[in-house]
Amino acid sequence: MIRDITLGQYYPAESVLHRLDPRVKLSGTLLYVISLFLFQSFAGYAVATVFLVTVIVLSHVPVSFMLRGLKAIFILLIFTAVLNIFLTPGRELVSFWKITITIEGLRVAAFMVLRLVYLIVGSSVMTLTTTPSNLTDGLEKGLGWLKFFRIPVHEIAMMMSIALTFIPVLLEETDKIIKAQQARGADFESGNIIRRAKALVPILVPLFVSAFRRANDLAIAMESRCYRGGEGRTKMRPLRYTGRDYAAYSVLIVYLAAIIAVGILF
Amino acid sequence: MPILVNHIDHIYNPGTVFEKKALSDVSFSIEDGEYIGLVGHTGSGKSTLALHLNGLMKPDSGGIYFDGVDIASEGYDMKALRGKVGLVFQYPEHQLFEEDVFTDVCFGPKNLGLERQEVELRAYEALKAVGIEDDRFYVSPFDLSGGEKRRAAIAGVLAMKPKVLVLDEPCAGLDPHGREEILSIADDLHDSLGITVVLISHSMDDLAEHVDRLLVMHNGQLVMDGPTREVFMNRKELEAMGLAVPEAAAVLSDLKGMGLPVRTDLITVEEAKNEIIRALRSRF
Amino acid sequence: MGVAYAAPIFILNDIMNLLDANKLVFEYVRRDKNGDVDGFIRAVDEVSLEIAQGDFVAVLGPNGSGKSTLAKHLNSILRPTEGVLYVDGMDTTDSDKIWDIRKTVGMVFQNPENQMIGTIVEEDVAFAPENMGVDPKEIRERVKESLITVEMLEHRKASPSKLSGGQKQRIAIAGVLAMHPKCIVLDEPTAMLDPEGRKEVIRAIRALNDVENITIILITHNMEEAVYADRIYVMNKGHIVMKGTPREVFSRVEELEENSLTVPVVTKLAYELKTAGLNIPDGILTKKELCEAICRS
The missing domain is CATH 3.40.50.300 (P-loop containing nucleotide triphosphate hydrolases)
Known part of the structure; x- marks a missing residue:
């Protein structure tokens, strides 16, 4: 299950989307996420679907790879759907015992599930086509103006980038720790919640100890390679907008117009 | 079997x-x-x-x-199987987690559902078997040296009596020195236990x-x-797979290639030494 | 480069060494469970070193x-408690020189995973020159040439997590090379690798020394790797207890064993044969030497 999380993973490929400036992708994702929450109609979702499908096709990332990310939130999806179906008041559709299913309930549930699925798939398109460091570069440069409010933008971006680098390493390590404790007869699957929570201690302690050791090693390695914060730092590939990026921004403006049009018309 | x-x-x-x-x-x-x-x-x-x-x-x-x-x-019963076939992983850091070495070694037998007395007896025997002395029982496993951590990790599995x-x-x-220690513990577990x-x-x-x-x-x-x-x-086959033969065996086979009549089915330094001396003596 | 720091002449010797340590001591405070000072530990005790540009030095010693x-003193991560250490004429306790020192002496550590910054290979290699404020175009050149030197150019777009241990460690070396250092210190770079990975890394290190004339300090407890060095220092309990060429050091089998070390297997076999009365010279390092010596005797 841990391996099913696609959010924050990069899928190397040669596509227009991969080459796009991360700031474009960030703004696009932001716009897309906002639009998902604004849309209340099928027309709105049609627009979002067109946008999402286009982006997926352009990304050259296998669809199966993106959908895998949904496995991790499957329970959440079911839970959302069930709650909405049974708890939304409105016109009665079916009724048995104390439970009533309403038309509104089905509608809200469908939207909620769709919204979540689109949200996850949409944002994983961004992370799958953008290397984490590119992403943080984009954040650092795109949000550079926050420095004037004494927000340490570079430091935050660096922390994010390190965290993203270490996710796969720590996931693999967790797997090894679990195996090592299972080999000593540890049981993570039976018992009540308290017992199960207690069973996590033999995993969490080695994981934390290791994470701290790694952090310490990494700090020394970074200092050894002359790291001293963002001051005076250059970039191997400084972010610079090209024609492709302006074209992409135009597409986003069209999308924005579509959102507004849908809002007015439906 | x-x-x-x-x-x-x-x-x-x-x-x-x-x-x-x-x-x-x-x-x-x-x-x-x-x-x-x-x-x-x-x-x-x-x-x-x-x-x-x-x-x-x-x-x-x-x-x-x-x-x-x-x-x-x-x-x-998978749990019982894991007690019977003990597996010690490469990095002891992946399993040591308790406050002190002794409690950590108790983890395995405790999972097998044994009585407290039996658990502690087994932990004691396991620690002894890997050569960890009483005065190290109650230190944090994280304060042990590299070699000691390995031994504590082995004890943690050994206490399940595999x-x-x-x-x-x-x-x-x-x-x-640390390698020698671990290998001689492995020898002991095999030969004596x-x-x-x-x-x-x-x-x-x-x-x-x-x-x-x-x-x-x-x-x-x-x-x-x-x-x-x-x-x-x-x-030849091993080298084709990117593996090697022991240095002593390689020396013997090279010597044979150079015309010295030595056996080539010997693999330890001690054996190679005796064989070379024998071959040289018989030459005269 | 050394000329820029010519101001006061600190160097005591006539010949200017790249690394010069004089009676270096490093002490740290040991605390008991309650956090009270328990005593001092001398991790490094009056160590003196003289290492010239282009040397290949192996430092052996038990854990x-x-x-x-x-x-960690050699690039000013730690500062000496007593004694002095000069790197290319710069005192490592001089805070103004710290970045010049780190640029001069690059460090490669044991665990390749814990020194990777960046999710693709070339980003990691670019990290140091980016920190140094090198011009983007030159960074790209440095990244390319560093990756060529360690024979990893074809993997420049790969994710480090998909590489083998030996490859990761070569990336770490490339990351240090991109600083254009005069010296590279490798702290047990092969301890976590398989034999194949070890060979790759050792080959890369030897090439740096032979071709680029970079000073190499290889810390290891793998005796076979130390054979390639020009000189070996053996440390134990904070002291330097032995030094000499590999041939000299490895001919002192008993003394090494007293220091919890061994000799390479071939050397051991040669020593055993000599002890048994055969006419075998001291300090045999390779199979070829041993076989020839046996056939002559």
């Missing part, structure tokens, strides 16, 4: 682009009291194989039998000095299985 | 002998 591995396959990520056959038609058996070495490249499948022996991984086809019973059969003990790269990263030991190692010289039988994995297949001495006579 | 602590 404690373990029978019968034609097992294991495939990683089946049906995806990352599909990889980690084990392919592997068969062998382990008898009571054997001392076995398991070698192969990184990615040859030897660690995957080790994980199958105590049921941490399941084969996609084929079966594994412990004391004649299929471990995949309904209701098989019949078979698999040690995955127990010497990696240790200095020569009668435990079947499987040693996974990259060091052919260490294996030559210690184990009686050698399993060689290559690309997911078990390509050689036999007495250590005989396996190491296949120098 | 806890102080060799890693010594290494």
